[in-house]
Amino acid sequence: MAKKPKLTKKQKRQVSVNRSKRLSKNTATSEMEDNQFAEQQSGRVIGRFGKHADVEDQASIIHRCHMRRTISSVVCGDQVLFRPGKDQSLSISGIIEAVEDRKSVLTRPDFYDGVKPVAANIDQIIIVSSVLPSLSLNIIDRYLVASEDVEITPVILLNKVELLTAEERAEVEVQLNIYRDIGYQIIYTSCKTLTGLEQLAASLKDKVSVFVGQSGVGKSSLINALLPEATDEIIGDISDNSGLGQHTTTTAKLLHFPAGGDLIDSPGVREFALWHLPTERLTNGFKEFRDYLGGCKFRDCKHGNDPGCLLKEAVEQGKISQQRYQSYHKILSNMDELRPSHAKP
Template sequence: MAKKPKLTQRQKRQVAANRKRRLNDKQDTLSAASADTSSLQSGTVVGRFGKHADVEDASGQVARCHIRRTIESVVCGDHVLFDAPDEQQEGVSGVIEIVKDRQSVLTRPDFYDGVKPIAANIDQIIIVSAVMPSLSLNIIDRYIVACEDIGITPVIVLNKVELMDEATLSETRQQLADYESLGYAVYFTSCKTQQGIETLNGILKDKVSIFVGQSGVGKSSIINQVLPDAQELVGAISDNSGLGQHTTTAAKLLHLPAGGDLIDSPGVREFGLWHLPVERVTWGFIEFRDFLGGCKFRDCKHLNDPGCLIREATEMGKISPARYASYHKILTSMEENRPSHSGPF
């Protein structure tokens, strides 16, 4: 019987480190399992950055907390049980022990970390677009597919309407009418003239919302309209927890004056769909659903395949040609952007 090769000193150190990590993880698991939850407080994660999170309790006090290593992820909007300090202290003074079940979770694909959660317990996603820099219906469709995939209601907002003349506005309304016919809410806003801002406040009231959209469409301007003291509130959270934040990289949850919460996270600046199976993207186009499973071939690509019900429905005017073309544009983009097998995955 051949002898096993001797381990090098480096390999021995690695084995010892792995054994120590497994023992620590086991101890953490036992500690979490045996924790007396009656001694823990309920709270909501209102800030997440690095290895720590800010948790707000029922009284509005914010404690900066460590995150138990056995917890897979913590994001803004999470409802948690945490071990709070006996008295309000500066610095990292609490520990998140348990993350409660999420009602919903918004995720994005990452080339190196797989699918990453970026916000939890969201009621609606506000898709902000504008004619400047340019109105992209395909990007709106991408966001809608992401919403449909995770079951979060999308709301479409066309901002900067003051930049459009009557002809452009009429054309744009006609383009967005396809979405209204599908049951999606569409609103027109202007931060300069205040058009639609009061209506938007009503939409946000008593809900947890998150804004998405291209750079330059005015997301920050709208946030400043519905939450005029946003920067001051971010600073107040930092002061309350005793530590500052890097606001350009930190995710945060802010309370709206009229009721409801707004999650502002860098993670929503880009939305890829390449992690989704093609079938989920097809399902994300809700007008396709009545025809799914009825095509002649099970592997129908819904393009030039004979007996394709979706293509036929488009030719008959039952499906918008623009949406049909957008669907195939999304699939092409997914294939181009999908990581190769030799990549990080």
């Protein structure tokens, strides 16, 4: 795949100037095609389809739009200034003029293009895991680091709990209590028995949320359980051969809950690599570590067997979970291996 051509400094300055003009004025531009569009207004991106986006206006009318070439990125949840097309019989008639400043943005590293935004203006990230495919605390830790790094509140959700025996359920709860003890909310759900769906719905109310998690954990099933009218959601099965889930979501979209709140469903948030993070940001992503950082004997402490390491002492004293500490080092050891060669220092 070819890399996108990078803008020169002069081009970047011009893009910034054009964006500022469009954000500050509601006047028509001087481009030749302007007579095709109505007056500029505000809206929110609720769908992203290749080079186009669906924008919902203040009257809840949806307009499929082109995007100005000067706009670097548009993702679900973005607040934008756009101009509807005068000819609504066209399948794509409007145009997005500018993207307003984001209050939060969920990002992921891209092999070719660096760090890319995948959803904007989010209040919380729902980390969906399940007992099938098997529960992985290390994967949960990776999502938590990604959430902490972009400063968006995470919630841990364990789905398909109907597959657990009472004994297995008790064991899993002990494992996940590690996260409850450091302040994370835990929700247990089952789409078959409807367990936990009321609690989940209450957590989603009046917030903009996004589901993240590996394929096969039941994200689409949860969406269908919460929004039965979302009939375009296709539920994938677990592959008999691999045990892995089948990808079911192909476009990014924002869904509204009747009782209030929104959910962004995007194929760009299935998995998150962390190879783009400096070690310091990875360490800070384990929030229970923060009280001990900066106090070690040596400034370049690796928080392993270094003498005078406060983090290691906290683990030995039971103040930090041994499991989380080991997970941190596992992530750290894998980061350089997973980092693309062109992105290595």
